[in-house]
Amino acid sequence: MKKLIFPAMLLAAACMVPAPVRADDTPLAKEMEAMDDAYKAFRRETDPAKGAKAAREAQESVLKAIPLVPAMVEKMPAGEAKDKAIASYRTQMGKLFVSLCEVEAAFVAKDLAKVATLVDTLKGQKKEGHNEFIEDEE
Numbered sequence: 001m002k003k004l005i006f007p008a009m010l011l012a013a014a015c016m017v018p019a020p021v022r023a024d025d026t027p028l029a030k031e032m033e034a035m036d037d038a039y040k041a042f043r044r045e046t047d048p049a050k051g052a053k054a055a056r057e058a059q060e061s062v063l064k065a066i067p068l069v070p071a072m073v074e075k076m077p078a079g080e081a082k083d084k085a086i087a088s089y090r091t092q093m094g095k096l097f098v099s100l101c102e103v104e105a106a107f108v109a110k111d112l113a114k115v116a117t118l119v120d121t122l123k124g125q126k127k128e129g130h131n132e133f134i135e136d137e138e
């Protein structure tokens with residue numbers, strides 16, 4: 001019986017550790033999810049009309065996400081560092097919007113090779129944005 005006390009205490013301690021704050025329920029997370037759906041829809045799309053439509057849907061989500069502030073930045077105290085972070089977030093989202101317009105144009109031009117190159121660019125933009133603006137992201 002005694003042998004069980006230590007594991008039981010460990011388990012109790014583990015339960016007390018607060019779960020990391022996950023920014024998965026914010027208005028921004030919802031726009032990100034919608035963008036992710038559109039992104040997944042055009043990533044391997046070969047039909048130009050369908051691809052261009054999905055690219056436009058992703059653009060819509062980005063436009064809605066630009067005025068929002070990442071949860072991590074929201075928590076920062078008011079000041080220069082926070083202002084810089086917000087400006088950096090908007091800059092990256094602006095670049096993402098431009099890339100998505102380029103994806104749309106590539107589909108319209110039926111240039112699937114260009115779409116593939118742009119998908120690589122998007123992957124990099126996503127990684128950079130998530131590294132900088134999501135707390136528990138690698």
Ligand code: HEM
Pocket residue numbers: 023024025026027028029030032033035036039069070071072088089090092093096122123125126127128129130133134
């Ligand atoms: C192709 C580009 C991108 C895709 C497909 C994408 C997708 C996603 C997904 C699926 C989530 C998780 C939502 C959830 O937890 O339910 C997310 C969260 C998030 N993304 Fe992106 N993302 C992209 C680019 C970016 C960029 C460029 C930035 C920043 C400039 C960014 C900032 C964030 C932030 C801050 C969150 C957490 C939500 C919050 O803090 O409220 N993402 N993204």
